[in-house]
Amino acid sequence: MSDLxxxxxxxxxxxxxxxxxxxxxxxxxxxxxxFLTDPPLLRELASAVAGLLPVGTTHLAAPEGAAxxxxxxxxxxxxxxxxxxxxxxxxxxxxxxxxGHAPPGAxxxxxxxxxxxxxxxxxxxxxxxxxxxxxxxxLLAIDRxxxxxxxxxxxxxxxxxxxxxxxxx
Amino acid sequence: MSDLxxxxxxxxxxxxxxxxxxxxxxxxxxxxxxFLTDPPLLRELASAVAGLLPVGTTHLAAPEGAAxxxxxxxxxxxxxxxxxxxxxxxxxxxxxxxxGHAPPGAxxxxxxxxxxxxxxxxxxxxxxxxxxxxxxxxLLAIDRxxxxxxxxxxxxxxxxxxxxxxxxx
Numbered sequence: 002m003s004d005l006x007x008x009x010x011x012x013x014x015x016x017x018x019x020x021x022x023x024x025x026x027x028x029x030x031x032x033x034x035x036f037l038t039d040p041p042l043l044r045e046l047a048s049a050v051a052g053l054l055p056v057g058t059t060h061l062a063a064p065e066g067a068a069x070x071x072x073x074x075x076x077x078x079x080x081x082x083x084x085x086x087x088x089x090x091x092x093x094x095x096x097x098x099x100x101g102h103a104p105p106g107a108x109x110x111x112x113x114x115x116x117x118x119x120x121x122x123x124x125x126x127x128x129x130x131x132x133x134x135x136x137x138x139x140l141l142a143i144d145r146x147x148x149x150x151x152x153x154x155x156x157x158x159x160x161x162x163x164x165x166x167x168x169x170x
Numbered sequence: 171m172s173d174l175x176x177x178x179x180x181x182x183x184x185x186x187x188x189x190x191x192x193x194x195x196x197x198x199x200x201x202x203x204x205f206l207t208d209p210p211l212l213r214e215l216a217s218a219v220a221g222l223l224p225v226g227t228t229h230l231a232a233p234e235g236a237a238x239x240x241x242x243x244x245x246x247x248x249x250x251x252x253x254x255x256x257x258x259x260x261x262x263x264x265x266x267x268x269x270g271h272a273p274p275g276a277x278x279x280x281x282x283x284x285x286x287x288x289x290x291x292x293x294x295x296x297x298x299x300x301x302x303x304x305x306x307x308x309l310l311a312i313d314r315x316x317x318x319x320x321x322x323x324x325x326x327x328x329x330x331x332x333x334x335x336x337x338x339x
Contacts, residue, residue, distance in 0.1 A: 015264070019262075019263055019264070020262050020263070020265070021262055021263065022261075022262045022263070024262075030263050030264065032263070032264060032269075034254065034269035034270045035270065035271075037242075037270070038245070038251055038252035038253065038254065038269070038270030038271050039251055039271070040245045040246055040248075040249045040250065040251065040252075041249070043242065043245065043246065044246055065235075066234075067254075067269070069236075069238045069239050069242070070238050070239075070241075070242040070252070070254075071242075072239075073206075073212065073238070073239040073240075073242035073243055074242055074243075074246060076207070076209045076212065077209055077212065077213055077243060077246065079209075080209045080210070081209065082207055082208055082209065083207035083209075083239070084207065085203065085207065085236075085239075093188075093189050093190055093191045094188055094189070094190065094191070094199050094201070095184070095188070095199065095201060096189075100201075100203035100207070100236070101203045101204065101206070101207030102204075102207050102208070
């Protein structure tokens with residue numbers, strides 16, 4: 002395991018009595034917000050993600066939620082404009098499911114903090130494709146299993162660290 | 171109006187036929203995501219917000235949503251750890267309404283991108299206070315009327331730009 006991976010885990014593994022999203026109980030919980038809200042770790046992770054951006058990328062994107070912290074940091078590093086993909090379309094105003102910058106023809110690097118199943122990332126990718134964007138690459142800060150599912154769905158995927166998903170989100 | 175304010179407005183005012191959150195129609199819509207997802211504008215705004223941080227601030231916080239883009243940028247500028255305040259407590263895992271770093275005794279600068287009524291910011295402030303944090307100051311990137319309501323509620327408030335709310339969010 003890389004030094005960065007070890008520090009991300011050390012910052013994020015909480016001990017206690019937790020009910021997981023699946024309904025199961027666990028005495029370990031992986032709290033991704035812990036490293037996304039720590040400026041030195043956020044900066045280091047964003048720099049590593051930016052280092053994976055392919056030549057020709059025109060835009061960044063991320064699903065709404067925790068990943069917006071990461072995509073903001075990667076944007077400041079890369080100077081690429083950003084789109085945020087909502088789970089559901091906004092019910093007023095622009096009525097859009099995509100906020101920010103995602104013009105048709107954009108070559109997008111879709112960024113996610115942690116992916117266990119790939120489902121949320123794949124949904125966001127489909128929304129961007131429906132807007133006329135091309136998903137150039139999917140970049141996972143931490144691949145806890147989602148990378149394989151996304152590759153099986155036909156996407157080019159890279160990750161900064163891979164961690165076996167022994168603990169659920 | 172300052173030069174920064176003029177550029178934020180120019181980046182964010184959309185023309186078209188919009189239904190606002192109030193249900194009213196408008197041919198102008200103020201889309202705050204437009205400047206929060208533009209790296210040069212985000213960096214300049216974050217730098218201006220960081221310049222308003224009082225001595226003694228130990229943590230930053232923001233309501234979940236668009237403001238997480240801004241608070242990430244301010245955190246990278248100031249190196250202060252961040253809390254993100256959910257609208258509702260997370261239904262599993264930590265079960266918490268506050269993600270990230272908000273220990274009891276923290277002196278928090280609560281940051282919001284745009285505030286028209288102050289309601290969302292005041293709710294987030296109360297959640298942080300219930301966790302034992304002290305709201306040292308509330309920093310609004312753009313005060314479109316919320317600042318007065320928050321001052322009336324007893325908070326110290328500063329803003330980078332003030333814009334009269336002629337158009338609704």
